[in-house]
Amino acid sequence: MKRPVVVRWIAVGATAAASAAIALALPSVQAFAADNLSLGAGADGSSKASGTSYGNVRDGNTGTYWSPASATGYVSVKWSSATTVSSAVIRQASGGGSISAWRVLNADTGASLASGSGSPSTINFSSTSLKKLTFEITSASAAPRISEFETYASGGSNPTSSPTAGPTTSPTTSPTSNPGTPTGAWPSSAGTVSISGTVSVSGTFDGGMKTYCCIGDGSQNESQDPMFKIANGGTLQNVILGSPAGDGVHCEGTCTIRNVWWNDIGEDAATFKGTGGGTSYVIGGGARNGSDKTFQHNGNGTVSISGFYLSGSGKLYRGCGNCTNSYQRHVKIDNVLLNDIDMVAGINSNWGDTATITRVTLTNASSATVCGKYQGVAKGSEPKYLGEGWNDSNCKVTQSDITRK
Numbered sequence: 001m002k003r004p005v006v007v008r009w010i011a012v013g014a015t016a017a018a019s020a021a022i023a024l025a026l027p028s029v030q031a032f033a034a035d036n037l038s039l040g041a042g043a044d045g046s047s048k049a050s051g052t053s054y055g056n057v058r059d060g061n062t063g064t065y066w067s068p069a070s071a072t073g074y075v076s077v078k079w080s081s082a083t084t085v086s087s088a089v090i091r092q093a094s095g096g097g098s099i100s101a102w103r104v105l106n107a108d109t110g111a112s113l114a115s116g117s118g119s120p121s122t123i124n125f126s127s128t129s130l131k132k133l134t135f136e137i138t139s140a141s142a143a144p145r146i147s148e149f150e151t152y153a154s155g156g157s158n159p160t161s162s163p164t165a166g167p168t169t170s171p172t173t174s175p176t177s178n179p180g181t182p183t184g185a186w187p188s189s190a191g192t193v194s195i196s197g198t199v200s201v202s203g204t205f206d207g208g209m210k211t212y213c214c215i216g217d218g219s220q221n222e223s224q225d226p227m228f229k230i231a232n233g234g235t236l237q238n239v240i241l242g243s244p245a246g247d248g249v250h251c252e253g254t255c256t257i258r259n260v261w262w263n264d265i266g267e268d269a270a271t272f273k274g275t276g277g278g279t280s281y282v283i284g285g286g287a288r289n290g291s292d293k294t295f296q297h298n299g300n301g302t303v304s305i306s307g308f309y310l311s312g313s314g315k316l317y318r319g320c321g322n323c324t325n326s327y328q329r330h331v332k333i334d335n336v337l338l339n340d341i342d343m344v345a346g347i348n349s350n351w352g353d354t355a356t357i358t359r360v361t362l363t364n365a366s367s368a369t370v371c372g373k374y375q376g377v378a379k380g381s382e383p384k385y386l387g388e389g390w391n392d393s394n395c396k397v398t399q400s401d402i403t404r405k
Contacts, residue, residue: 036060037085037151038077045075049143057149065093065145074136076107077149086127089150090120090135094197097142107132118231119200127153179259179284179307182337186286187261189240195227198246202231206238213242216266224267226250232274236260243289247271254278254301257285265290265313274299275327282308293318300327304334311339318346319353321376321383328352335359343369348376349386349394357397363405370402371395 038058045054047069056064058077066075088104103115104123113125113133135149189211197215199205205228216224224246230236232253241248243264249257253274258281262269269287272280272295279302287294290313297303298320310316316338319329328351333344336359344360347353355371362368373394374383389395 035152037079037083037153038149041151042078042080043076043149044078046073052145057146060148062091062093062147065096065147067096067143067145068137069143071097071140071142071144072137073143074105074134075146075149076132076134077151078107078132080131082129082131084127084129084153085133085151087122087124087152088133088135089122089148089152090146091148091150092119093145093147096145097140099137099140099144101137101139103134103136103138105134105136106130107134118202121201121205179335181335182284182286182307182309184286184309184311184337184339186288187240192242198225198227198229200229200231201234201236204235204237205230207236207240209238209240211240211242211263214244216244216246226271230255230257232276241269251280254280256281256283258283260285262287264288265294268296269294271296272299272301272303274301275325277301279304282306284308286310288312290314296320297329297331298323300329302330302332304332305336306332306334308336309338310336310341313341315343315346315372316341317344317355319348319376321346321348321374322379322381324379326351326376326378330354330356332356333358333360337361337363338365338368340364341368343372345370346372346374347394348383349373349389351376352394354394354396357395358401360401361403361405366404371397 039060041058043054043058048054049067049069052065052067054066054075057066057075099119101117102120104113104125106113106128108130113128114123133151137144187209190209192211192213195212195215212227215227226247226249227241227245228236228249230249230251235256235258236249237258240261241263245262245266247267248262249270251270251272251274253276257270265287277300282305284307286309288311292314294310294313294315295303295317305317317331330353331345338344338360344357345355347355357371369388371389373386373389375386377383391398
């Protein structure tokens with residue numbers, strides 16, 4: 001059953017989502033003035049492209065930027081007296097090249113404080129007293145555009161945790177955080193962060209319970225960009241996705257999605273795309289106002305969903321039944337509260353999919369299917385619905401696992 005698409009507002013500039021890689025427009029520069037040590041500091045660098053300035057990286061304005069004259073180069077912030085720094089936040093403007101390797105240097109001594117691959121965001125390192133800190137781009141596809149080089153004495157503004165140098169290996173054991181029993185209560189937002197394109201996440205991105213908004217058009221169009229793209233082994237946590245949220249969250253390998261809330265599901269809340277096996281985790285959090293699928297599983301391996309709250313959607317989980325590549329997929333669902341939905345999990349039994357379902361509470365969903373079996377087909381065709389399964393080789397669930405209210 002398809003639900004009517006919810007009417008959503010479109011943020012000004014949202015149509016630029018496809019061209020923006022990771023441009024964050026902060027709602028209030030002054031809010032961070034006491035923390036960002038770069039504000040009021042000096043700046044210099046190796047070279048600068050025409051029309052750009054070193055000072056643009058420490059002016060608190062994400063609309064201006066510095067760009068090197070070639071694909072590589074460095075920019076520094078400097079102080080008149082020794083200043084203690086333990087983290088930096090690199091914010092990039094859209095339209096520049098993609099960074100593939102970088103370093104952060106103590107420019108007083110030349111010592112490397114941190115290094116990595118891919119586009120950095122928050123970079124943590126050992127607390128160091130210095131007069132000059134350098135961000136060096138050692139490899140890039142073309143000249144990147146650095147809008148802000150923020151520095152902090154203890155932790156950055158947003159995100160709050162350091163990403164790894166690159167994609168990490170998938171978790172081998174279940175994350176230990178206990179999400180508790182979902183109640184249906186919705187969290188309060190700690191503020192708003194406007195974005196104009198997909199935010200790439202490696203390592204851990206902690207949103208501090210702020211609402212990130214907005215990209216896409218709020219429709220069921222499957223060509224929309226995701227709001228967050230999580231690299232293999234990455235974690236997205238403590239985030240509220242505003243509306244519209246494009247295609248939600250994409251997990252490129254295995255990932256952990258912890259305490260993430262979708263104000264409006266839009267096309268899908270999250271899509272799991274990894275094809276290297278392993279388990280991805282959804283721990284706590286919630287979503288509402290969906291039309292069809294909440295969690296879409298396009299790759300292989302296992303998706304584990306626990307402590308989650310869902311209200312007003314078609315399905316909590318669906319293993320893709322007509323993607324370009326067919327895989328065997330598995331889902332584990334435990335301790336969830338689901339209101340006004342049509343199906344808990346949809347799997348493709350002809351491909352050997354399994355759904356292990358325990359401790360599910362269904363409200364306002366007396367006719368909801370718990371474990372729906374489909375016949376997976378080649379791309380271009382529609383999967384055939386085969387019926388509901390109970391306590392068999394594909395649907396590992398009993399009536400006692402389900403509470404209907």
